[in-house]
């Protein structure tokens with residue numbers, strides 16, 4: 490069966506309004522703006538979420554937010570709710586990125602609450618999990634992934650349609666100084682996560698790989714049996730870089 494990979498990027502805390510506009514213009518004009526060989530997605534910061542959703546409205550890209558609270562509204566200064574994300578045109582919420590776990594107190598429990606809320610509001614919950622350098626060095630990758638996977642699925646009402654996608658992002662592979670996971674190693678972890686979700690839910694959740702994806706490793710990573718797509722940071726912040734990875738991956742899989 491031919492794969493239809495997810496290929497997307499989070500801009501993290503980057504891009505002005507003008508830079509966001511330029512990215513969207515390039516992507517919207519490209520042949521990949523409407524291409525059913527891949528599911529493209531882009532996750533801008535909140536400051537331009539509405540604008541990016543509008544700019545990409547005529548394309549097949551999914552636009553999402555980098556976080557959303559578990560409550561619908563209320564006295565939660567500095568937070569944004571899933572209702573507000575939807576209102577801005579967001580269709581996806583990224584949850585539990587390692588930078589939020591490390592710097593903003595995100596825990597397995599808040600990830601579970603946010604995943605449940607995003608799903609309840611019909612959003613795609615893109616939930617990031619990953620082993621830290623210490624866990625990896627101690628041979629505790631499997632244990633870390635089991636704990637985080639069990640948490641993320643724990644509160645969702647699976648008797649209703651639920652759109653949940655997992656991103657395996659080894660913490661040691663992310664950002665400047667990160668080491669991309671070897672494709673074979675990544676594939677083994679993806680297989681593990683998928684098997685665990687199958688065991689618990691009766692079906693396997695899609696699992697994307699993230700962490701130093703670049704033009705040199707994207708094709709091999711995307712070709713792995715259990716890798717359902719790529720979640721890219723730095724190499725996709727420039728629209729041309731993003732589209733070139735999309736083009737390479739899509740043509741290698743077609």
Ligand SMILES: O=C(CO)[C@H](O)COP(=O)(O)O
Pocket residue numbers: 497498499500586658662663664665667699700701702720721722723724
């Ligand atoms: O979230 C990520 C993808 O948007 C992830 O942190 C990977 O970042 P990168 O190492 O800069 O690709």
